[in-house]
Amino acid sequence: MKKRFPIVILSILLAVVIAGVAFLAVRSAVKSKNEKDSSDATNDSVVSGAQVAETIYSEHYKVGIVQTGLGSASKDCYSGFMLELDERNLLGNIEVTYVVEDNEELCRTKIKELLDGGCDLLYTIGRFASETAAELTKDKPVVFAAVNSPDEIGLVESNEAPGGNVTGISSYNPCFEQVDLIKTLLPNTKTVASLYSGTDPEAVEQGIVAAREAQNIGMTCTQYPIDDKASLDSALSKIKDEKIETLYIPVDKFLYANISTIIDFSNENKIPVFCGDETILAQGALATSVINYESIGRKAAGMVQNILFEHVKVSTLSVVYKHDCTNMLNSEVRDKLGLEIPATALGEVEMWTKPTEPPAETKPAPAATKADEAPAETEAE
Structure with missing residues (x-):
């Protein structure tokens, strides 16, 4: 009896070890499968999220951009618009035709061609393009930019309630x-x-x-x-x-x-x-606050999203007057006049200096679907 006892104990211990090893093997297999399932689910979610981002809307529209002039303000109104559409993942839903035309008669003709070609909305940069678009269509939405006083020139019934098919972003001097x-x-x-x-x-x-x-x-x-x-x-x-x-x-x-x-x-x-105006700083003025025209284009893109994809009525979209501005100080004039400016105030301005060469392009806008040849440089209005 005493001889069998150690054998029984050893058998029990061996059985426990074998069971433990088997348990750990099964647990490891289950854990591995769960991790794979979790990884697959995560990957599915990522793919699904990407698909949602790319197809956030099912609709597709034609948008005509009509720009009268190629001054820096007009360029920025265009580039800001395209950049914002891109960042909102809307370029896959919008076919853009971009027209730059400084000749008024040709501009009128091209707006007619856009409308006859099934354009769903016009984004107009500059007063003439905006007034002409408003004259030629009363049902297609028109979103303008770089127009100073749209209510005074009759583009809208009022800035708060445009009342028709036209609204947009004013470039009224800040x-x-x-x-x-x-x-x-x-x-x-x-x-x-x-x-x-x-x-x-x-x-x-x-x-x-x-x-x-x-x-x-x-x-x-x-x-x-x-x-x-x-x-x-x-x-x-x-x-x-x-x-x-x-x-x-x-x-x-x-x-x-x-x-x-x-x-x-x-x-x-x-x-x-x-x-x-920033140009007067070069003549000897001390300071100014200037509009960021790229932000005007970006805000116009937001309006286009509201109108086309969220189906907000143009007549209810107030004209935007509040702008993102940059404060600029001519430090040479400050020193010449002997002015003392608080250090805290200097943190709210950019020091302006006379440019020695044209600024480099730093952030090109996404290419439009089609672009006409641009004329010589002029301002937006």
């Missing part, structure tokens, strides 16, 4: 941002003069808007409508006598033609000029 920049850079400023040509309706409106914004942020603003060179000289004399601290000039053809007079006055009397 007067609010430009005036706010005065307080950002020179927070102790109390007085500003708003100069504008009294015979230019758009300049008048910008000058008045700027004056109201100046008052809203705690500055006293005196308006100076200018009719000719004599009235400009008179206004500058009054500004000096009244010891006004800053000048604001909007986008204004007459004042721009006489900008050397204004800048000479600015330098002589140490009165900084805030302007409505």
Whole structure:
């Protein structure tokens, strides 16, 4: 009996070991199968997700892009539009025909061809293309860009409720941002003069808007409508006598033609000029806030998605006026005028310097389906 006992114990231990090994083998096999199943499921999900991204919509549409001019603003309105469509995975659902035409009669003809060719929506860059598209179709949606005052020229019934088949993104000069920049850079400023040509309706409106914004942020603003060179000289004399601290000039053809007079006055009397256009920084203005036109194109692409794929009524899509802007400061003028700008404010501006060569292309837009030859460079409007 004593001899058999060790044998029994050994047999039991051996059986336990064998069972353990078998259990571990089965467990390993099950775990391996589960991991494979999980991996397959994950891969299926990835494929499914990619398919959803590529076919987020089942519809397909034809969109005609009509651009009047090839200035940098117009180019950016186009490239931003195409980039946004690409990033929203919509280029597979949209056939784009891109037309650049500066000749008004040819532009009209090409818009007709787009409409006759079954175009579902027109994206128009510039005033003439937008007005012509609105004239030629009352049922196909028209989304415009680079139009200053669409309500005033009759493109829409009102900016809040367009009321028809036309809406879009205004490129109205960002007067609010430009005036706010005065307080950002020179927070102790109390007085500003708003100069504008009294015979230019758009300049008048910008000058008045700027004056109201100046008052809203705690500055006293005196308006100076200018009719000719004599009235400009008179206004500058009054500004000096009244010891006004800053000048604001909007986008204004007459004042721009006489900008050397204004800048000479600015330098002589140490009165900084805030302007409505980056080009005037090169003439000696201190600072401006400029629209990012690529963002206009991107916002237009969002509208197109809402109209075509989400089936939002054009008549209910308000015109967009709020823009992404870049604040720009001419550091040479700052130093020449001896201005002290808070360090915190410098973090909100880009230092502008005179370009020595054309900027390199850094982010090309996706190619359109078809593009016509572009004419010589002009601006959007």
